[in-house]
Amino acid sequence: MANGQGHGGTGGYGAPPPQNPYGPAPYGQNPYAAQNPYAQPVPPPQAYQPQQPYPAQQAHPAHPAPQPRPVPQPQPPHPAARFGAAPASAGGTGGFPGPAPRRNRLAVLLQFLLQWIYAPLWVLGLVLLFVVLILADYNGGGPSSDGWLKVNRGFIPPRRLRAELTGRPEHWERYVAPVLERRIAAAEASYAAGGGEVQPDLGRVVGVRLALRLYRGLGAAGVVRLAESRGWHGVASGTDAGHVRLARHFPAPATLNAPSPHDPPAAPGTPWGPQPVRPAPLLPFVFLLQIVYAPVYGLLTCWVKRPEPDYWDRHIRRILERDSNRTRPTTTRTPDGTLALRIHLKRATYRGAGAHQALRIAAAQGWTLDPAYAPDPTNSLRLTRPAAPTQP
Template structure:
């Protein structure tokens, strides 16, 4: 073509005939290609024919086959925390096998319940649950009027109806059985329990370890995570910094724990320092109006039982709510004289009496328990309430305790406005 867009023409440049084909093939025109695209090709072969040198390609394996040997702890942790897709098989194929093992030794989803049984339970619970609670209230009133002094089941045993109650949020998860529905149901429950445990740790709760750190524990029953499995609950807990703990033979619960390190430093005065000024956190606190104390002593006979009854039914964010608020409106028989007179000598005698009482209790408990491991010195811990040193001050209580060998417990942050936590080696 004369316009230079074809292969015609005798001049070079664009539009000139292409260079000589080393394999003698005709030009790649459409009509030639349709006739015989591989004409005069010395290596002529079907491009889609089987490669004579091809071998079956085995499936890729990111890791070599595992050998029966111990797996390092770091590698096991990485395998346990690796990203997973637990719901792919449930969405596009067969559901996960109930009770199948998961990384870390935690079981998978439990067998599903019958859908008809779940629906019947959900409908009938609105009838039998109120009747059950009413029966418990009447039984409690009868036992109270009959002056019953025998033993009985704990509060969880009295209120077992809560275990058989299916809330509407769990109904969808029970009927569908899909792990994502169970995860949406159990995630807020787990978050609330973890938040409550961390608040309890901040208030001074927890099991003290040898490194002075404290361990908090949380448990969930099987009815909360049936379709997700313990492995799924552990995966959710790891987002909050918690880890799973082996439950042993208890397959109806999943156990979680978290280790909180000891405080880096204790911002507290030394017993040898000058006395703290009144009104400061470590100094003496204002006492209540003395003529009002006898009325407080009489009215607390009614106030304390009512407060205890309310706290049995109301869940509060602070586990030490009584120490922070309830004790502010009561006065103990031992502290009545010290607070009524507000005498430094009376406060000192009261503090020494409380320390001696706690030491006697520790000696009695040590006499009932077997001996400790040779070469170790057990540490005993006590807690002095604010009412014990209100008029004397936390610093004065610390100075009196130091005379008897007590020091501030390094496992807790000092909180002189509410309590003092002390420790000392084994008592003589």
């Protein structure tokens, strides 16, 4: 009997559950898509992404990408490189030897104790040797080196003794710094007095050389570092295992503040004019002092009794001729590659005539002021002219 719960007499109590006539539909598909001819395919669901109010910015990576290294531009050569003085690298003192091996402490102590005995005996022996050579009228040759005459080379001062015993670089630096300061001051004083080697660019170079015993625990690299702080540089071409060489290049004077040889004569008493001559009463004493080594010269001058007006002019010409015809003149290269002859006139050569008159006389023979030196008429005149070509 039907209970009225089914439809068409089916689905009554106890009847099996009705089957889905369309079959199971996979997830995400419409089961009625086959029935609806206007149905459109549904895209698969996507994760929710909130709308950004501003454009997204690219995050910076934790490690930035490596940038290409700039290509180093060629630098102009160091002024010292043109005349064989290769300086240290700009970033340090590479290329120079480091500290040398330490000496035996016992040997250092023995040398320090014994030097107070053998140093005075050494000096006394040298004095006796010279006396014997003078009395014996010795004319033979001696040793090629004068190192055996310098007793101070084997002497160890207390500050160096401490550096030798400890071997610490800071102790060596305390010892080397004053020594280097004195050597540099002496070299720069020699440049101010006209010393130094003239270079093709008309600048001058002065040098200093230190022995290994003075910087053993610091090394040549440490000495170069100290020198660079004072405006000097190391010369690799002149540095060996036993010495370190330092140099400094001074440029040529910017201007030559000097009168032209064709200007009117300078007034007496001015730097370029005639200077006061020696007092007449002093000349006999000068004569007595120089008669030991130059009697003929003292007799021919006759400054007091025969003061000829043109004496100074003739004297200047004689000195110029002597220096021009000497066997080995001082010649250097000029910036254009030619050879130049250089001479040095002392103040005593032109005292009574004046530096300007000496310049006028020298100009007649082709001499001009040397542009490698600043004019200093109160002390000396430095002249130059092109060297005569040598005969084949």
